Amino acid sequence: MNMVKPPSPSESSREDKTQSNPVRLGARLKLARQTRGLTLKALAQAADCSESLLSKIENGKASPSLPMLHRLVQALDSNIGWMFEETDGEEGVVFRAGTRPLIALDPLRRGEGISLERIIPYSPGHLLQCNIHHIDAGGESAGPIQHVGEEVGYVLVGEIELMIGDKSFRLSAGDSFVFNSELAHWYRNMGTERASIFWVNTPPTF
Known part of the structure; x- marks a missing residue:
């Protein structure tokens, strides 16, 4: 049983x-x-x-x-x-495993298959914004999008395709990237398993 x-x-x-x-x-x-x-x-x-x-x-x-x-x-x-503003953790410094919010942008419709795990909460006092992007197999970000700022990422697990402007990059665990957020960008999971990307951008936009 x-x-x-x-x-x-x-x-x-x-x-x-x-x-x-x-x-x-x-x-x-x-x-x-x-x-x-x-x-x-x-x-x-x-x-x-x-x-x-x-x-x-x-x-x-x-x-x-x-x-x-x-x-x-x-x-x-x-x-x-x-x-999506959340309450700060212990004195706004430590955010424990298992307590960080997991944000699904489109939970009521089928489609993107992406959720964002907050590493630090959104706050007007933060210069950085940091999330882990979890992308289900077959999932992709809606886009392309453009905004002011700079973005840095590190692929924790899985395989993704990252599109920046007219260029496309195939990335796997251990690869990292950086780009100007004013360039049109979006991404998708190219593997058969869930992918996760540690993603930082400044100034905070999401």
Whole structure:
């Protein structure tokens, strides 16, 4: 008889945080829109999306792709990181294994297969932003995207294809990269197993 191992507390908390993201994201998006005195129609037009989709996002019934999220925060003169802002750990210095938030950008739809594990929480006081990008087999980032800054990455496990501008790079565990964030960029998992990338960028954008 096969026994199914119940999830550990840390796994359960991660799952809860991931599943609650659409509601939290929608609430913060709506707050930012209302604070700036924008109607749903005005923000939808500015972000080049439908009013009905934006309404679903604000109500936690849909999640935006990363490019759409970039357009929304640009229209709101905000920061993506604020949409997912977390509480600091022990004195804002130490963040224990199993307690770091795991963010799925598109948990209510099939597609990207990517989640971001926060190494440090978003905070206006940080100059850097650091996540581990976990990409399921067949997963890829929505894109290409462009923004101000510089990015550095180190492939922890798996095989990925990294596209920067008109160039494509095949990377595997142990490879690293750096590029100007103003260049259009996106990536995908080229292997049969989950890939993970330790990713740092500045200034914080997500």
